[in-house]
Amino acid sequence: MVEQSSLSEIMHDHRNDLSDANSVDSAFSIDSGVVTTQEINELDFSSTTTEKLFHELQRVKEDLKFKDHEIRRANELRENTDREIEDLTSSLFESAHAMVDQAKQAQVNTEQKLKVSNQTIEALVLENVQLKKSVSELKQILNSCRTSLNMSDDQHNVDDMLLREFTCWDEKPSIERDASLFIYRVYNEDILPCLSFPNIELSSKVLEAIESNNITMEVCHSFGNMKMCSLMGELCQCDYRIRLNENSSWYLISRLARNRIASVCDFFTFIRHVQSGLVKSSTVIRFNKILELRKQMAFARLGL
DSSP states (O other): OHHHHHHHHHHHHHHHHHHHHHHHHHHHHHHHOOOOHHHHHHHHHHHHHHHHHHHHHHHHHHHHHHHHHHHHHHHHHHHHHHHHHHHHHHHHHHHHHHHHHHHHHHHHHHHHHHHHHHHHHHHHHHHHHHHHHHHHHHHHHHHHHHHHHHHHHTGGGSOHHHHHHHHHHHHSOOOOTTSOHHHHHHIIIIIHHHTOOSOHHHHHHHHHHHHTTOOEEEEOOOTTOEEEOTTTOSEEEOOEEEESSTTSOEEEEOHHHHHHHHHHHHHHHHHHHHHTTOOOSOHHHHHHHHHHHHHHHHHHHTTO
């Protein structure tokens, strides 16, 4: 637009000069009354120059118009590109936020499923332990019943003297050692030999703790480490420990010592139940159970 104004001013000034020159020439011609050929050529040249300038002006205008059009197109293209970039950026941010939210939700769901799975596993493990315990108890009851039935069928092989001693004790049950011949015999033939360990002092304390029902025995894994058994006095794998009362220290013991103590505890537990009236079976069945418990003490003493 500035170039157009400059060209217009130049043409305007040139036209004014031509007009002034024409005016002078006219005045001169009027004065002289003669128009020369040179003057005519100058007029033609001026007209041609003016026409060229006019065409040049038109061309410049067209060029400027075209350039303005190109500039507008370039601006529109830039605006469209900026708009597309903004839309794309916004879309990418939205997609990124959506992906983050999905990942967080997936993590929450996974953690929830893991928690539920762990709870289910724990419940199944506990149920499995309970089932194994129930199966073990049922097997013991079944074996006891089988033993009782077998011994009932073979009553003619039972020592009548032992049965009479038990029957007398069964009329007035007591766990005192000198209360009856039956208990006295079991002490001498089974309990004392089963609890006869090299550590005599601790063996006596163990028997007293069993009689007073204060002994505690539990598992304590040694993980293969050899330790000294408190009762046997030997270096061996001690996976159990006992406590004689609540204020007593713990004593490490081997599996063999544990089995011997456990068999004696089982005997005392049963006769306490008989003494308390918790065993409602017949005298013969109770006697057969006593024989089974005595056999377990004998086996434990032999390490079987």
